[in-house]
Amino acid sequence: AQSVTQPDIHITVSEGASLELRCNYSYGATPYLFWYVQSPGQGLQLLLKYFSGDTLVQGIKGFEAEFKRSQSSFNLRKPSVHWSDAAEYFCAVGFNDMRFGAGTRLTVKP
């Protein structure tokens, strides 16, 4: 069955520490891949997207993601987290339509 999974419901990191949010998908072929961020009470903002080509994608706000076909993964990373990065992060997969993961809530400790 086609699906997108974010294994971590909630992650807490210290400010300045590195971050990796996991996303795995299960589709018959390589879909379009996205990461969105949602601040409390707000809509979703696109961080980055992957369609094809270079498997390391740079996004806004210092985020990057790496597509690994062999692992069906598209993990989001940031080398140094800022307090303003605290938010909900959604991985999304576009195939015949768009499907969102359940989200990972990021808490940043001072």
Added chain:
Amino acid sequence: SQTIHQWPATLVQPVGSPLSLECTVEGTSNPNLYWYRQAAGRGLQLLFYSVGIGQISSEVPQNLSASRPQDRQFILSSKKLLLSDSGFYLCAWSVLGALRDEQFFGPGTRLTVL
């Protein structure tokens, strides 16, 4: 540039009352339009999408309906709200013909049914 508006921003309604949430898009033509619901601590559930005026696809059976009376207007309605309809409702658009491509989201409507 394109913008997407939703109103109202917040809404408190009693059980059994009607609902009408509106979404409008500016700066683009013939967009795909979407309604999502986000319950507390949950991910996004696609409720409806539309690829054109009067064309509505429903993803899940429920107490809600959607209409698209104009190209850039998408309305979410209910005749009688249930407690379970509470949540955060997000409207989104994408370029026509790109159901699997990037979606642009509105600011959302927080609905509380009491």
